[in-house]
């Protein structure tokens with residue numbers, strides 16, 4: 001059995017070799033000759049999986065170690081009776097921690113406190129709901145927009161996007177990319193929305209580049225719109241607009257989801273799905289794969305809760321992950337062919353907040369840190 005895996009999929013060799021012969025290949029594009037004779041294909045978001053890629057191959061199962069699936073023609077796979085699995089939620093925590101880092105940096109730079117702001121979350125799935133839970137832990141007001149969930153009768157409240165545009169200080173987008181249909185998200189942020197957005201707001205896109213009309217955003221920023229902008233994803237990738245990169249406050253190379261835990265969950269989720277598909281189910285506990293983090297324990301003296309000190313919180317968050325480490329390298333190499341993908345391929349190890357154990361003095365602080373996603377212990 002031959003299993004092709006994207007070369008940027010940590011732990012794929014270790015895991016998939018339990019099921020067959022593994023060959024690691026570049027994902028953008030996958031070499032056609034490698035596909036011939038392959039039984040299964042494990043990709044990431046950079047590979048377009050469709051009839052053009054797979055017709056005439058013997059591939060019977062496709063896994064994508066990603067949350068988004070817009071690069072996969074699922075209807076075509078189903079029509080060909082090719083098995084498919086994504087990795088829903090695998091990197092949601094990483095995206096949440098990216099958003100927090102970005103917001104804390106802007107707050108410090110511009111002299112505001114997160115707790116005084118209202119955050120509008122557009123798309124309240126794996127990322128958005130975790131984001132909301134952490135904001136709630138900090139007492140930050142959120143407004144949620146998720147029309148598909150509202151239509152399903154899920155508990156909200158969910159609001160129309162227009163209300164978030166009018167009332168939220170921070171708008172953060174976490175929807176799938178839908179190019180058509182009733183919940184189309186392509187260019188959800190367009191010239192009209194940008195014009196309606198009052199000045200001094202924050203806009204974050206960490207879902208898919210096409211959810212924001214990049215040309216309209218650049219025109220708005222060039223036209224004097226006062227908007228702090230954080231973009232992890234671009235239209236198009238990898239050839240992002242250099243003027244837009246210069247105009248945004250924080251810009252990164254589609255790495256919001258790139259914690260080691262997030263990538264490892266992605267690989268294990270598709271491995272487990274493929275093993276079930278083959279009728280040989282395996283379960284892989286994440287802790288059996290992950291290395292010890294560089295910094296694993298700190299002591300926090302005093303209470304974080306008595307008067308919530310966002311400066312201390314920022315320092316704790318940034319002991320684990322500070323988004324500026326990803327903004328600077330993109331600005332250095334953007335525009336040089338191949339460099340966007342290289343930043344992603346040779347990504348410096350990044351861990352999630354849960355990898356940091358914080359020893360603290362009081363129960364309320366420990367409870368808050370735990371709700372935020374750190375590991376907290378009373379000393």
Ligand SMILES: NC(=O)C1=CN([C@@H]2O[C@H](COP(=O)(O)OP(=O)(O)OC[C@H]3O[C@@H](n4cnc5c(N)ncnc54)[C@H](O)[C@@H]3O)[C@@H](O)[C@H]2O)C=CC1
Nearest residue numbers: 067068123124125126127146148174175176183207256257
């Ligand atoms: N930058 C990165 O590294 C990453 C990007 N992503 C992207 O973020 C997206 C969201 O991730 P998850 O939360 O894990 O996905 P998810 O599928 O769990 O949640 C998406 C939510 O968006 C909602 N939604 C759909 N259409 C909408 C619309 N028109 N308006 C508002 N809400 C809408 C859905 O009902 C769902 O609740 C993924 O589809 C993926 O494209 C995900 C992980 C990492």
Ligand SMILES: O=C(O)C(=O)[C@H](O)COP(=O)(O)O
Nearest residue numbers: 044045046066067068091257
């Ligand atoms: O999971 C998703 O969806 C993402 O956007 C991934 O974080 C993107 O990573 P790659 O698949 O492009 O390595």
